[in-house]
Amino acid sequence: MPTESRHVTEHIDRPARVVYEYAADPANLAHWAPGLGGSVRQEEGRWFVDVPGGGGTAEVVFTGRNDLGVLDHEVHLPGGRIVHIPFRVVADGENAEVVFTVRRAPGMTDDEFDRDAAAVATDLAALKRILES
Template identity: 85%
Template sequence: MATESRHVTEHIDRPARVVYAYAADPANLAHWAPGLGSSVRLEDGRWLVDVPGGGAAEVVFVPRNDFGVLDHEVLLPGGGIVHVPFRVLADGEHAEVVFTVRRAAGMTDEEFDRDAAAVAADLARLKRILEG
């Protein structure tokens, strides 16, 4: 059975290369994605974030690239892996960011809506930071 996905987007009035450079730096997560990254830290070459219930998850981005791909995996303390598709697309002199929210197994409609709303808030915060 296919996983349900929702694409959450935001247009940012900055060049795509600028948006990509900022969003590709895990150290910036705490500024624009506090739900994931309020506790971001680099330990032994690994980007870690504290998770509810204790423990730390590792965030692993794809290597930097010229295509605007910011896909990453969140390696959970219990061994689970969350795959996160994320793109920065050029839109003329500006950028569009596209973040794919996937419904986890057993997730209710309300939980899925809440996750998508949290991502939308994070992308709006990214826009404010980069346009400010």
């Protein structure tokens, strides 16, 4: 059965390569994506975040560096569930647009789906603020 998705976007007045390089560095996640986790750490080449609300630790696995602006990643949640997250940086003239796909998890209510999308929008707005300052 297809999964419902919502694309959350933000235009950033910086070159796509600059946006990509910043967003591709997992060490920067805590600055612009606290919805994923406020604490980001690297252990033996792997990246971990503390799940908000005391939910434990999740591993974040990123796609390899590339020239296409692809920042897809997986979040390996406590309990074994894996969330696949498509995320792109797309050139828009001399600037960039970031596109983050929010997928509805099984059993997720409309309100929960709306909250997830709103949290992503807040994170992308923070990314914009950081990169444009």
